[in-house]
Amino acid sequence: MAKVGEIFEGAAAIAKGMGITFKEMLQPTITEEYPDGPARLEERYRGAHVLQRDENGLEKCVACFLCAAACPADCIYIEAAENTEQERFSGGERYAKVYNIDYNRCIFCGYCVEACPTDAITHGHGFELASYNTSTLIYRKEQMLVPLPEGGKAPSQRTPIPAGAGEAVSVSTRT
Ligand code: SF4
Numbered sequence: 001m002a003k004v005g006e007i008f009e010g011a012a013a014i015a016k017g018m019g020i021t022f023k024e025m026l027q028p029t030i031t032e033e034y035p036d037g038p039a040r041l042e043e044r045y046r047g048a049h050v051l052q053r054d055e056n057g058l059e060k061c062v063a064c065f066l067c068a069a070a071c072p073a074d075c076i077y078i079e080a081a082e083n084t085e086q087e088r089f090s091g092g093e094r095y096a097k098v099y100n101i102d103y104n105r106c107i108f109c110g111y112c113v114e115a116c117p118t119d120a121i122t123h124g125h126g127f128e129l130a131s132y133n134t135s136t137l138i139y140r141k142e143q144m145l146v147p148l149p150e151g152g153k154a155p156s157q158r159t160p161i162p163a164g165a166g167e168a169v170s171v172s173t174r175t
């Protein structure tokens with residue numbers, strides 16, 4: 001009796017599978033034109049990382065190292081530095097002076113994104129990372145940081161020291 005049940009279960013599974021097959025056969029054919037056309041990626045696709053800015057244009061990364069600690073591939077390298085009154089790069093006490101991700105090692109697991117307390121690091125949709133030169137796969141902060149809007153200027157960079165507090169410092173921007 002058990003064997004009869006197994007036969008029915010098998011037949012039901014085959015019928016279900018064939019039903020999906022026939023349903024797909026009736027759908028219009030979609031041809032991906034990549035690389036001649038843009039690739040279609042799902043919203044949550046985990047591509048190359050993006051380092052975000054806040055609404056004031058400051059870097060969201062505060063160099064807390066939590067992403068580096070969470071990374072199972074040990075591919076994030078950070079050097080932290082202090083913001084000063086004259087030079088401010090992030091909204092916190094510290095900012096990432098150096099922030100590298102080694103894409104020779106990254107497995108795109110997303111743990112760094114999950115670990116970040118300020119949503120500073122996210123996955124973008126960049127996926128064309130292949131290279132014959134592995135040294136080019138070490139991405140630096142400057143490559144990953146969201147660019148400022150056209151004509152925009154980060155508020156951080158160098159503000160003049162108040163009169164009488166020392167030598168005047170010329171206003172400049174960081175690129
Ligand atoms: S995606 Fe995973 S492997 Fe890649 S940098 Fe983030 S934590 Fe590390």
Ligand code: SF4
Nearest residue numbers: 061062064065067116
């Ligand atoms: S990206 Fe996020 S988790 Fe990583 S150092 Fe910056 S603030 Fe911390």
